[in-house]
Amino acid sequence: MTTSELTLPQAPAKERRRRATGAGRQLHAGPVTYVVLTVFALVSLAPLVWTAIAASRTDRRLAETPPPLWFGGNLFKNMEAAWDQAGLGTAMLNSVLVAGTITVSTVLFSTLAGFAFAKLRFRFSGLLLLLTIGTMMIPPQLAVVPLYLWMSDLGWSNQLQTVILPSLVTAFGTFFMRQYLVQALPSELIEAARVDGASSLRIVWHVVFPAARPAMAVLGLLTFVFAWNDFLWPIIALTQQNPTVQVALNSLGTGYVPDQAVIMAGALLGTLPLLIAFLLFGKQIVGGIMQGAIKG
Numbered sequence: 001m002t003t004s005e006l007t008l009p010q011a012p013a014k015e016r017r018r019r020a021t022g023a024g025r026q027l028h029a030g031p032v033t034y035v036v037l038t039v040f041a042l043v044s045l046a047p048l049v050w051t052a053i054a055a056s057r058t059d060r061r062l063a064e065t066p067p068p069l070w071f072g073g074n075l076f077k078n079m080e081a082a083w084d085q086a087g088l089g090t091a092m093l094n095s096v097l098v099a100g101t102i103t104v105s106t107v108l109f110s111t112l113a114g115f116a117f118a119k120l121r122f123r124f125s126g127l128l129l130l131l132t133i134g135t136m137m138i139p140p141q142l143a144v145v146p147l148y149l150w151m152s153d154l155g156w157s158n159q160l161q162t163v164i165l166p167s168l169v170t171a172f173g174t175f176f177m178r179q180y181l182v183q184a185l186p187s188e189l190i191e192a193a194r195v196d197g198a199s200s201l202r203i204v205w206h207v208v209f210p211a212a213r214p215a216m217a218v219l220g221l222l223t224f225v226f227a228w229n230d231f232l233w234p235i236i237a238l239t240q241q242n243p244t245v246q247v248a249l250n251s252l253g254t255g256y257v258p259d260q261a262v263i264m265a266g267a268l269l270g271t272l273p274l275l276i277a278f279l280l281f282g283k284q285i286v287g288g289i290m291q292g293a294i295k296g
Contacts, residue, residue, distance in 0.1 A: 114177025
């Protein structure tokens, strides 16, 4: 048998298309990409850097023209003044408790509700999902008065549960997890678990949660940032005797001539926990996002 008579095995059609289009090759960023990313990074960091610069100066220096463009020597002095004037010690503890509780409950309940809407079949599921999405179109300002009256009837005025209870689960979180689980969680995997005799609770713990981990990390980060920075409802429900960080920082702007340097120092102190949280858990969050993208 000659060489010309040998028939080599043909590569699968999918593999041939991948080779033809160059799919699977590692992409390399060019100089323009790095320039654009650098510009965007500098623009994003500019407000934080200016806050730090203003916090390290005196109020008189900030009023001069041109404004300062580099750090001064009063950063820790202004931070100490902001900490004492606003009572940020209690406020920080309250914000950690409020934001942490809201984050855990929102991620848990939104994942369960999203799984139910995505993979379970029950009566009026489409209508309930439509109503859930419809609540996102209602301005939150409309709920302030009835919500305040409700909390007053419960006797929870100026208590942290007044801020926590209305945010235990969100329509956005439910819709977000539902959209993710529709694609990321195969129905065959759930059916296989049921055939193996797994209960509903075990399916949720061993199948749904691992599949939803990337989306849960993103939702947790967004929820924590939103809960930490929330101002409208806490300023109505709480007082300066039992504040969150944003309510406490509001007291720094009072007075005939507010000290802008101290206000900036307080704003910087209020932002530091978010930066620390992202530095500690940012790698896990980004890794979870990339893992979900690769699986998808």
